[in-house]
Amino acid sequence: MSYNFRTLNYLGSKLRLLDFIEDKVLDVTPQGAGICDLFAGSGCVSRKLSRLHSVVSCDIQGYSKVICNALLHKFDVTDKTIEGFFKSLDNECTNKLREAFAPLIELEQDAIDSKNLEVLTCILEHGSLEVFNIEHNLSCLSDQLVVVCKNLKKDGLDDVRSLISRYYGGVYFSYKQAVEIDIILETIHRLISEDNRDLFLAALLSTASDIVDTVGKHFAQPIKARDSKGNIKITVYNKAVKDKTIDVVALYREWLLKYRNLSKSDCQHITMQGDYEQCLKSLPDNVRTVYADPPYTRDHYSRYYHVLETLTLRDTPKISTVTIHGSTHVSNGIYREDRHQSPFCIKSKAPEAFRKMFELTASAGRNLLLSYSPYDETKKTHPRVVTMQQLIALAEEYYDNVETVSAGSFKHNKLNSTEHFLEASDEAELLIVCTNNE
Numbered sequence: 001m002s003y004n005f006r007t008l009n010y011l012g013s014k015l016r017l018l019d020f021i022e023d024k025v026l027d028v029t030p031q032g033a034g035i036c037d038l039f040a041g042s043g044c045v046s047r048k049l050s051r052l053h054s055v056v057s058c059d060i061q062g063y064s065k066v067i068c069n070a071l072l073h074k075f076d077v078t079d080k081t082i083e084g085f086f087k088s089l090d091n092e093c094t095n096k097l098r099e100a101f102a103p104l105i106e107l108e109q110d111a112i113d114s115k116n117l118e119v120l121t122c123i124l125e126h127g128s129l130e131v132f133n134i135e136h137n138l139s140c141l142s143d144q145l146v147v148v149c150k151n152l153k154k155d156g157l158d159d160v161r162s163l164i165s166r167y168y169g170g171v172y173f174s175y176k177q178a179v180e181i182d183i184i185l186e187t188i189h190r191l192i193s194e195d196n197r198d199l200f201l202a203a204l205l206s207t208a209s210d211i212v213d214t215v216g217k218h219f220a221q222p223i224k225a226r227d228s229k230g231n232i233k234i235t236v237y238n239k240a241v242k243d244k245t246i247d248v249v250a251l252y253r254e255w256l257l258k259y260r261n262l263s264k265s266d267c268q269h270i271t272m273q274g275d276y277e278q279c280l281k282s283l284p285d286n287v288r289t290v291y292a293d294p295p296y297t298r299d300h301y302s303r304y305y306h307v308l309e310t311l312t313l314r315d316t317p318k319i320s321t322v323t324i325h326g327s328t329h330v331s332n333g334i335y336r337e338d339r340h341q342s343p344f345c346i347k348s349k350a351p352e353a354f355r356k357m358f359e360l361t362a363s364a365g366r367n368l369l370l371s372y373s374p375y376d377e378t379k380k381t382h383p384r385v386v387t388m389q390q391l392i393a394l395a396e397e398y399y400d401n402v403e404t405v406s407a408g409s410f411k412h413n414k415l416n417s418t419e420h421f422l423e424a425s426d427e428a429e430l431l432i433v434c435t436n437n438e
């Protein structure tokens with residue numbers, strides 16, 4: 001079952017619906033024809049469809065392209081290359097980075113060992129070295145932050161080689177983990193040829209997604225350390241013990257082997273990073289069906305996964321700011337200033353974005369399978385930006401046949417109870433299948 005492969009802890013991942021999606025795609029797609037996974041995200045749909053079809057996967061985010069490359073293409077990475085890679089993680093330069101961060105690494109480790117909630121909270125709230133360099137907030141960490149800053153300057157390591165440690169160390173990862181991520185990242189860029197790089201990078205993205213110290217395993221915001229009265233929550237400690245102590249190098253090795261050992265079909269695949277419109281306009285002729293899983297709420301994916309984007313781009317992004325009661329601060333989540341704002345998440349822009357999608361797929365003679373997950377009020381998600389009715393009305397302007405199928409109905413039929421069926425199908429994932437007569 002290696003075609004059902006989880007890469008990231010991803011909001012709205014279609015991992016559990018892969019068999020259903022593949023079935024529905026097969027219903028409308030001739031054998032040998034190509035498929036486009038238009039909003040590929042964590043890549044699991046692209047991977048599944050690559051079993052029987054040539055796939056073009058598209059997403060606006062660079063990390064998605066890296067992961068899709070790792071999932072779809074064949075690589076030549078031997079055990080020897082992998083062993084050589086792990087040996088190279090320890091050298092004079094990498095040890096310098098570890099030493100430079102030692103004051104913060106030790107402080108955090110002591111705080112975990114002694115269950116010191118105040119220090120752990122201080123690290124979550126004031127731990128980013130990059131933010132400290134912008135705002136100069138005084139905290140119980142200031143002395144260590146100043147020392148680490150000097151160490152990095154002295155060793156000439158205050159560049160991309162300490163990117164993850166400086167920006168997110170202490171906040172999303174422990175300092176120790178962040179340093180190891182930087183070391184792995186530097187080693188990938190230094191040693192691994194471009195042909196194989198995305199395999200190594202994808203394994204690092206999966207590692208980062210598994211270890212991040214947040215409640216939802218995404219990067220929308222660091223753990224909120226205090227309750228509404230300002231008291232420190234015990235979660236701070238429990239999560240630190242669970243997440244911040246995970247051994248990055250050992251987990252990375254597991255992920256690298258998992259990616260390396262994936263079986264691949266002989267179909268040819270393409271990955272694209274770009275806006276859906278641009279991707280649709282440049283699809284090769286063999287693509288007969290487009291599977292689309294756009295965002296449906298006002299939550300931009302770029303906010304949830306910005307750290308993965310920075311890991312991928314390895315630039316030194318400007319951090320966005322927020323203004324509250326007239327005073328401007330660096331964003332709590334340490335977001336990239338240039339993070340993508342999707343038209344699908346903006347109420348005034350979404351209908352036009354969907355129209356464009358229907359128009360471009362239909363005019364090129366392609367089928368469109370559009371995923372829709374109805375709003376579940378019991379979960380803490382935001383309402384949908386467009387309704388099912390709006391989507392169907394739009395689809396019917398461009399397609400002769402617009403059919404809605406529910407992923408839930410199979411499962412619920414088995415329950416053999418009308419009541420259960422209605423209850424469950426309210427929340428069931430839907431696919432809007434749009435086809436035109438010949």
Ligand SMILES: C[S@@+](CC[C@H](N)C(=O)[O-])C[C@H]1O[C@@H](n2cnc3c(N)ncnc32)[C@H](O)[C@@H]1O
Nearest residue numbers: 013014039041042059060275276293295301342
């Ligand atoms: C619901 S997620 C896709 C999840 C994916 N099917 C999976 O199972 O992992 C939506 C994706 O759309 C991408 N996206 C949002 N706006 C986009 C746009 N204008 N063009 C291309 N991709 C976009 C986001 O980066 C995100 O990865």
